[in-house]
Amino acid sequence: MNSLFEQRLMALHYVYPRPLDRLKRLMLDDAALEYLENRPAWEISQLLGIKPEAAANLKTAYRKSLNTPYSDVYEKHKIIPISYNHPNYPQSLFQLIDPPAIIYAKGNIDYLLDEDRLGVIGARKASKYSQKAMDKIIPDLVAAGFIIVSGLAKGADAMAHRTAIACGGKTIAVTGSGFMHPYPKENSELNIIIEETQLSITEYPPYIQPKRWNFPMRNRIISGLVKGVLVTEAEVKSGTLSTIEHALEHGKDIFAVPGNIDSALSAGPHKLIYEGAKPVWNALQVLEEYREIQVLNKSIK
Numbered sequence: 001m002n003s004l005f006e007q008r009l010m011a012l013h014y015v016y017p018r019p020l021d022r023l024k025r026l027m028l029d030d031a032a033l034e035y036l037e038n039r040p041a042w043e044i045s046q047l048l049g050i051k052p053e054a055a056a057n058l059k060t061a062y063r064k065s066l067n068t069p070y071s072d073v074y075e076k077h078k079i080i081p082i083s084y085n086h087p088n089y090p091q092s093l094f095q096l097i098d099p100p101a102i103i104y105a106k107g108n109i110d111y112l113l114d115e116d117r118l119g120v121i122g123a124r125k126a127s128k129y130s131q132k133a134m135d136k137i138i139p140d141l142v143a144a145g146f147i148i149v150s151g152l153a154k155g156a157d158a159m160a161h162r163t164a165i166a167c168g169g170k171t172i173a174v175t176g177s178g179f180m181h182p183y184p185k186e187n188s189e190l191n192i193i194i195e196e197t198q199l200s201i202t203e204y205p206p207y208i209q210p211k212r213w214n215f216p217m218r219n220r221i222i223s224g225l226v227k228g229v230l231v232t233e234a235e236v237k238s239g240t241l242s243t244i245e246h247a248l249e250h251g252k253d254i255f256a257v258p259g260n261i262d263s264a265l266s267a268g269p270h271k272l273i274y275e276g277a278k279p280v281w282n283a284l285q286v287l288e289e290y291r292e293i294q295v296l297n298k299s300i301k
């Protein structure tokens with residue numbers, strides 16, 4: 001990668017943290033972003049579809065941003081920026097209409113080179129049933145070499161990360177805020193463990209706070225990273241099912257754990273099963289979609 005282009009891209013993304021499809025509008029006739037700081041504001045306005053005043057402000061902020069040594073600042077805080085043409089950038093994210101322009105990472109970025117990734121998600125108010133399901137399914141997924149991907153939210157997401165770590169596996173947390181604003185506070189200890197021993201990623205520069213609209217964007221990245229998504233518990237109308245909508249759009253496999261018909265948290269998985277998701281209650285039912293299994297762990301029944 002051209003280091004000057006990388007600096008310009010980081011400077012632009014810091015002040016205009018938008019997906020790649022938006023930023024590429026500025027690169028149609030300026031592939032290396034060489035002329036952006038001198039481009040007329042009215043051109044920026046037209047290319048990005050924003051108001052002239054906003055374009056003028058963006059140009060001013062970008063010019064100031066160019067003087068910030070982002071590489072040094074990020075290195076100091078152990079943040080690794082992975083732009084869309086970085087060798088570790090997951091190719092599966094290009095299946096998205098709006099892939100991230102830059103992924104900010106903490107931890108082992110080689111996890112992004114392994115395509116055997118599975119999303120495990122569920123309700124923020126997940127019950128003990130989700131933990132039981134994960135204890136039964138995740139260890140064998142990990143043993144088969146799958147990296148567990150989730151969103152570091154309360155409830156099922158945190159359970160998925162902890163279970164993967166507890167059984168000696170790998171996990172990736174995809175967050176909806178910058179690294180200066182870890183969220184939620186309840187998972188701060190888990191967050192530190194993942195940053196130091198696993199991998200945490202976000203498409204947001206460090207200063208971005210967790211806003212409600214960030215999380216649907218976060219969900220599309222989870223979907224884009226994985227081969228399939230496993231749902232333990234979720235209500236019919238929930239953020240969990242929004243991730244599933246992204247996954248379906250991207251042609252990913254959907255797995256759902258059946259539950260108690262009296263539980264509202266089972267209504268989501270049951271709806272998914274009714275609509276064609278594969279019902280699962282052990283890891284083999286997931287693995288048979290991806291592996292030719294010759295020797296089966298006897299613990300899977």
